[in-house]
Structures are given as structure tokens and as C-alpha cells.
Amino acid sequence: MTNKYSMPFAPFIGVNHHLQSIFFGCALIRDETANTFAWLFETWIKAMYGRHPKAIITDQDPAMKKAIEEVFPTTVHRCCQWHVMRKAKEHFGVLYNTKDGFENDLKECINCSLSIEEFEDAWITMLDKYELHENNHLRLLWNIRHQWIPAYFRDTFFANMSTSQRSESMNAVAKIWLDAHTSIFKFVMQFEKMTHNQYEREDLEDFMTKDREPSLWSDDPIEKDARRIYTRNIFSEFKTQLRATTGYKLIELKKDSLYKISSISHSSTSRQWMCTYIVTVVRPENMVSCTCKLFEFYGLLCAHALKVMHYIEIYNIPPHYILNRWTKNAKKRIPSNSTEMSDGSSFCRSRRFDSLTLEMQKFIFEGSKNLKAHETACQIIREGIDTLTSINQMFESEEATIKEPSISLHRIVISQSSQVNMLASECTIKDPPQSQCKGKRKPQRFKPSIEKKIRVPRTCKQCGKKGHNIRTCKEIVDEVPSNDPSFSERLEETDDEET
Incomplete structure (x- = not known):
């Protein structure tokens, strides 16, 4: 999916403690080269406080694979099994029809092998059974087996995901909010709405988990x-x-x-x-x-x-x-190290905000259970706000006496038309150039084979040659009388054939 400037939309998709697909973040990139993906992943690490993902699932893009190996050396990278099998189906169509049982044996070999050794033995047995040792695409699948075969990833936590289906589903959701005519400003606004909707769904599921008790299937x-x-x-x-x-x-x-x-x-x-x-x-x-x-x-x-x-x-x-990530208390873990939230940290305020948000969720849940709890919670909030306001005012006054007078910065105003106005100078931010990205081109109407047949060239009724009609025939004498009935009849016949 791209925006108005053909910039590819690169989302990071995951799953929360309710098994809901969620956006971890996204980016609009200029192209889909290895250097661009490397920059994207390095920026992502900074946003995640230096933590690398344990596992990642992508399609078979070689540029992305190269960037992951460079930036995420400890991350387990897996190619989407669905994409691999879809491409295989295009090559194995004849085999599925001519080799009875081959399709089922292939799926069993891929999905039911519990270990690497079991898979490799089953694969060789399948090749022997159907005499397919010389099949080029099977050779290719074998050479990249460590990138997509389930047996190679059973020891790694993937939250039960083997395909990029969640990413495709979230892309479908994103297309409801975004399209090929979306500007960068509108993209930011729409993405905020999209994430807000995501948070609402998660909050609703949090409430349902706490408020309703699921039924039991047994007495175990x-x-x-x-x-x-x-x-x-x-x-x-x-x-x-x-x-x-x-x-x-x-x-x-x-x-x-x-x-x-x-x-x-x-x-x-x-x-x-x-x-x-x-x-x-x-x-x-x-x-x-x-x-x-x-x-x-x-x-x-x-x-x-x-x-x-x-x-x-x-x-x-x-x-x-x-x-813990699957439990009811998954969101209650907050940073215990106070140095992580000290004023020297670049992300200190966001960490403090996150920790307070988690604590306030518990506070609101307990304070809304009954009227007495609600009144007490309101009183605590009012007293707490007064106390925090006094602390912040005292802290700001102490900082003002310690620090030297600061230089006033230019006031910056950003409008929807991407104009940046400054008091001292004015700078115009232009639209980015159109990106040349991979993937599908401009969609065209599907033409059946009958429409793709070679068109029969026109035949001139004056000279009998092909490639033109009587109107453009060079052999017609310039002095043809305008009242010649035979010539007028031939022109009318030509008009009827063209319509």
C-alpha cells in the first residue's frame, strides 16, 4: 500500500494479550532498498529503547532479508509460509494433477514433521516416491528450507504465527482509513484515529476480561x-x-x-x-x-x-x-529501575507517562466499582493534582535559578499546507517526489483471451491493400467528382464498418 506520493507503507504488526492484531508502529519510506530497510530497523530499535525483536516474519524480499541480518543479528527471521506455498502452487499445478497424492504428501511433509531430521527424511522419501529429484522449484524450496519450514522454528516463540496473515489483515484495515490519494498530513491524522480505535478495542477486551467470567468446559x-x-x-x-x-x-x-x-x-x-x-x-x-x-x-x-x-x-x-504476556496482568508490569526514568534519559518522560498510565488503569477500575469508591477516588485525584502542581511549581522555580537565561527560540507554526512560518525567516516545505517502489503497478482491467487476439488490419476497398481505409487511400484521384454516387456509397460502407 502506498500514499499520494507512492511512498510504501511499512507497518510493524504484532499481537497483544487478547490475541488482537495491533500496530506497534509504521513508517513511510522512500524506496524498498536494503539501505532504507536498514535505516528503518535502526530507527525502530531506538524507539524500542534498544531492544531487538526476538522473531520477525516477512515475505521473501531479498533487500529486507539483508537488512534484517545486518541490524537484527540475534533476531530469528522467518519467511511467510503462505507466500512460499502460494508461489509453489503456481509451479506445481501440473504435478498436483498428474501425481496422485503428491499434494497431500507435500503438505504432510511440511506441516507434520516435528523435527529437522524428520522433515529432511520425509522430503527425500517424497522425492524418491514421485521421482522429482530434478524438479527445479523443489530444489529451490529445499535450498531455502531453513527460512520457512516449520520444523526449523518450533523452538522459537512466534505467538503461534507462521504467516504474515495478521499483517495482511491490518493492511486491509489500513486501506479503510488510507488510500493512494492520502497526503502526509492526512496520513498522520488518519493513523492516529486508527490507533485510537485499536486502543478502544483493547480497553473493551480488558474490561470484558475483568467483568465477565468465561464458562468452564469440564470439572478439571x-x-x-x-x-x-x-x-x-x-x-x-x-x-x-x-x-x-x-x-x-x-x-x-x-x-x-x-x-x-x-x-x-x-x-x-x-x-x-x-x-x-x-x-x-x-x-x-x-x-x-x-x-x-x-x-x-x-x-x-x-x-x-x-x-x-x-x-x-x-x-x-x-x-x-x-x-506473563498471555495473562490478565500482562499490562501491569512497569519499570522498576528509577534510573530508567531519570531526567538524563532521552525517553524519560514517555517512560514516566507509560508507567503512570498502567497504574491509573488499576486505580480507575477499583474506583468505579461502587459509589463510595468513586467518591473516594475523586477526592484522591483532587488532592493529588494539588500536590503535584505544587511540586512542579517548586521544581520549575529551582531550575530557573540554577540555569542561565536561555535564548528564545523561533516560534514555528506548521499548517496543513506544509508551510513552516518563522518569525525570523520563512521556509517552505515542499511535497516529496514520487517514489519508484516495488510491487504491483497501476491496476488495469482484466482482459479475457478473446480480447487479446491479434486484431485483423483494415482493408481498403479502393486499392485492396491492408493498413488503411478508403478515406486515407493514396491512390484515389484528387479530382474525384463530389457528386460521384459510387464513391459516396463506398464511404458510407466504410463508416458503417468502423462503427
């Missing part, structure tokens, strides 16, 4: 424990895993330490999902590890681990399996 104590800990949407995901335990059978391989979990086969179960998992238990620490690696990838206990935990009578979620 671990489900009650999960309801107490997780937000509504995360608890719904937990219930899905808990329900799935009924579709597995358990075999104890080694007492109190090793278990085999297999799917209960029935007619509605696809062969693709008839997998076997190994769950390892370490007592008394209550460490439970499954070969599916769902906890490492998603941050939630899988159905296989829950099956074993119920068998060995663990009825509460161990603290080391509670990911």
Missing part, C-alpha cells in the same frame, strides 16, 4: 486455574487444547518420566494429523516437555502435555509454564 481443576490466570481469548485457546485431550490415548513408556501420545483413529481424522508425540516429565520440578513444541512456539501447554499432567495428577499450571 487445571481449567479453573487457567480461567483465573489467562485473558478470555487465551483461555478459549487453552480450552481448545484441553478438549483435544479426549482425542488422544496415552501409553507409559517409562514410569513417571516418558509417555507416548497417539491420536485415536476414527473416520473423520485426516491422515495428515494422525501423529504420535513423546512427552517427557521431570519430577518433582513438574517439567513437562512435548515433541510438538507448542509451548515453545505459542506459550501455551499443548493437549499432549495436558493429557500426561492429568494422568500424573498435576492439577495446576506450574508457574514456569505461565507466560
